[in-house]
Amino acid sequence: MAYSAEKLFEEKVFKDPVHRYVHVRDRAIWDLIGTKEFQRLRRIKQLGTTFLTFHGAEHSRFNHSLGVYEIVRRIIDDVFAGRPEWDDNDRLLTLCAALLHDLGHGPFSHSFEKVFDFDHEDFTRKIILGETEVNEILLKVGPDFPAKVAEVIAKTSEKKLVISLISSQIDADRMDYLQRDAYFTGVSYGHFDMERILRVMRPREDQVVIKKSGMHAVEDYIMSRYQMYWQVYFHPVSRSAEVILTKILHRAKQLFEENYAFKYEPLHFTSIFHGRVTLEDYLKLDESVILYYFQIWQEEEDAILRDLCRRFVNRNLFKFAEFDPAKEYKKLAELNSLFKKAGIDPEYYLVVDSSSDLPYDFYRPGEEEERLPIHLLMKNGDLRELSRESEIVDAISGKRRTDHKLYYPADFIWDDSTKKNLKRQIRALLEIE
Amino acid sequence: MLNDHAKLMQAIMVSGEITGRKKLQKMIYIAKKIAFPFQERFQFHFYGPYSEELTTRVEELCNMGFLDEVKEKKGGYFQYRYTLTDSGKEFLSLNEVEMPFLQDCLTDMNGQNARFLELVSTVLYFDNLSKADVANKVFTLKSSQRYTEAEIDEAYRYIETLKVKIQ
Numbered sequence: 001m002a003y004s005a006e007k008l009f010e011e012k013v014f015k016d017p018v019h020r021y022v023h024v025r026d027r028a029i030w031d032l033i034g035t036k037e038f039q040r041l042r043r044i045k046q047l048g049t050t051f052l053t054f055h056g057a058e059h060s061r062f063n064h065s066l067g068v069y070e071i072v073r074r075i076i077d078d079v080f081a082g083r084p085e086w087d088d089n090d091r092l093l094t095l096c097a098a099l100l101h102d103l104g105h106g107p108f109s110h111s112f113e114k115v116f117d118f119d120h121e122d123f124t125r126k127i128i129l130g131e132t133e134v135n136e137i138l139l140k141v142g143p144d145f146p147a148k149v150a151e152v153i154a155k156t157s158e159k160k161l162v163i164s165l166i167s168s169q170i171d172a173d174r175m176d177y178l179q180r181d182a183y184f185t186g187v188s189y190g191h192f193d194m195e196r197i198l199r200v201m202r203p204r205e206d207q208v209v210i211k212k213s214g215m216h217a218v219e220d221y222i223m224s225r226y227q228m229y230w231q232v233y234f235h236p237v238s239r240s241a242e243v244i245l246t247k248i249l250h251r252a253k254q255l256f257e258e259n260y261a262f263k264y265e266p267l268h269f270t271s272i273f274h275g276r277v278t279l280e281d282y283l284k285l286d287e288s289v290i291l292y293y294f295q296i297w298q299e300e301e302d303a304i305l306r307d308l309c310r311r312f313v314n315r316n317l318f319k320f321a322e323f324d325p326a327k328e329y330k331k332l333a334e335l336n337s338l339f340k341k342a343g344i345d346p347e348y349y350l351v352v353d354s355s356s357d358l359p360y361d362f363y364r365p366g367e368e369e370e371r372l373p374i375h376l377l378m379k380n381g382d383l384r385e386l387s388r389e390s391e392i393v394d395a396i397s398g399k400r401r402t403d404h405k406l407y408y409p410a411d412f413i414w415d416d417s418t419k420k421n422l423k424r425q426i427r428a429l430l431e432i433e
Numbered sequence: 434m435l436n437d438h439a440k441l442m443q444a445i446m447v448s449g450e451i452t453g454r455k456k457l458q459k460m461i462y463i464a465k466k467i468a469f470p471f472q473e474r475f476q477f478h479f480y481g482p483y484s485e486e487l488t489t490r491v492e493e494l495c496n497m498g499f500l501d502e503v504k505e506k507k508g509g510y511f512q513y514r515y516t517l518t519d520s521g522k523e524f525l526s527l528n529e530v531e532m533p534f535l536q537d538c539l540t541d542m543n544g545q546n547a548r549f550l551e552l553v554s555t556v557l558y559f560d561n562l563s564k565a566d567v568a569n570k571v572f573t574l575k576s577s578q579r580y581t582e583a584e585i586d587e588a589y590r591y592i593e594t595l596k597v598k599i600q
Contacts, residue, residue: 113474325524329435402493
């Protein structure tokens with residue numbers, strides 16, 4: 001029997017708090033889960049620094065990846081199977097892409113990507129196509145199968161329907177992370193009737209569409225997403241931790257470039273600092289490694305690196321003030337100058353952070369937009385863009401909400417033992433006096 | 434301090450004016466790929482490499498009053514024209530951005546049409562593939578644009594021209 005068709009003698013199940021069970025019957029999927037590259041995802045938290053705000057948010061990218069796989073499996077096996085628009089030859093390709101879509105994520109991806117100009121999608125491609133256990137398994141399916149999986153994840157495949165199951169405005173990725181993140185953070189947002197949405201999904205040539213009768217379930221999903229972004233993902237305390245984390249990486253990189261003598265050589269970072277990280281080096285990184293360095297850097301001679309690491313490890317985070325760049329950019333320049341005079345390096349201790357989200361956007365033919373909208377399948381077989389039918393969605397379509405905050409170390413600013421007058425001026429400008 | 438916003442403002446300032454969201458996206462992507470330190474991450478979308486972060490940043494800059502966005506009807510659809518406002522120029526004067534050769538490259542790109550820049554950015558996106566494979570990608574993923582072999586050759590030549598400018 002061909003490896004691609006090979007089934008396990010008995011179905012394997014993972015107990016899952018969101019989907020109750022994750023079912024695995026395909027030999028290839030089971031083998032992929034067992035690879036060291038996939039197991040590495042257990043050591044990378046799904047929500048990065050959010051655990052410092054919501055203590056339950058310790059779940060990993062491993063949990064999420066299995067969840068996305070399970071949702072896609074249910075769509076294919078329970079809803080799409082047998083429908084003429086669905087080609088069952090794409091089944092394993094779709095399941096593998098769903099399972100592996102986050103494979104290239106590193107520890108605290110967002111900060112790492114910013115500081116070192118990484119792209120986790122690039123690493124996903126390298127893991128799938130490189131000399132890895134994952135590649136070995138995918139090659140058993142066919143010589144061009146790894147490339148096909150990589151193309152679906154990178155959205156460069158011609159199989160638009162398969163891509164839309166994993167990456168679109170209503171995809172398995174979002175449906176899993178909204179529910180999973182809600183469950184682990186303990187918030188009451190993020191819940192919607194996924195079973196209903198799955199039942200009304202229909203395959204079309206280039207995307208998944210939703211039967212009109214499922215419109216209200218989709219409205220609920222979009223509102224859940226909106227709430228989760230503002231209540232969880234953009235929580236200012238988690239952002240503060242991320243600001244500090246990013247600054248630690250910046251500082252360590254800068255010190256390395258200045259030939260600073262670290263007390264403990266940062267071996268895991270060397271190739272990253274040099275800008276020539278190999279796949280092998282990258283795969284060695286996980287959150288335990290990074291947190292180990294943060295732990296030992298608390299004893300470094302460099303006062304900034306030492307202080308930032310202490311803040312992160314002990315959760316002594318920066319405070320924040322609302323900031324309107326349009327009206328306050330001159331104030332920012334003034335603060336920058338006062339910080340310098342007070343001996344507090346603004347490069348590390350005065351940070352503007354912006355959060356922005358667009359709950360749903362539409363695209364109508366002819367416009368220069370890039371987002372594929374959600375289409376409703378009407379009773380007569382026509383397709384209608386969601387916001388044309390739903391007043392709720394229409395009200396929030398295309399409306400971006402942005403929030404800017406200014407982060408600073410309150411303890412430094414309130415320490416009047418030195419530069420008292422300058423710090424008083426800083427506090428006055430920050431309106432915390 | 435809002436450095437990424439400042440880099441984008443600098444790009445628009447040195448270009449004078451950029452017409453079309455697609456064109457803006459492709460210009461920044463091409464500039465990033467050839468050398469310039471733009472931070473926005475790009476993924477492959479309908480029209481080639483596209484950055485959600487860039488779209489967000491442009492909208493933020495418009496909301497802040499640093500960028501002026503004019504919506505114009507063009508045939509059956511709308512097109513957007515971007516210029517830097519006076520307060521945007523003032524902000525930039527307080528937050529200097531050093532990107533030598535940027536003006537030369539962006540001015541050149543601004544003189545090209547969006548369709549050609551879409552092709553150039555697609556060629557750059559697949560720069561890990563051989564030229565024949567890139568052509569296959571272009572013909573498969575961008576069949577509606579009906580690019581020709583000659584245009585693909587021209588895109589490769591154009592990339593080399595830009596690279597010379599930054600040497």
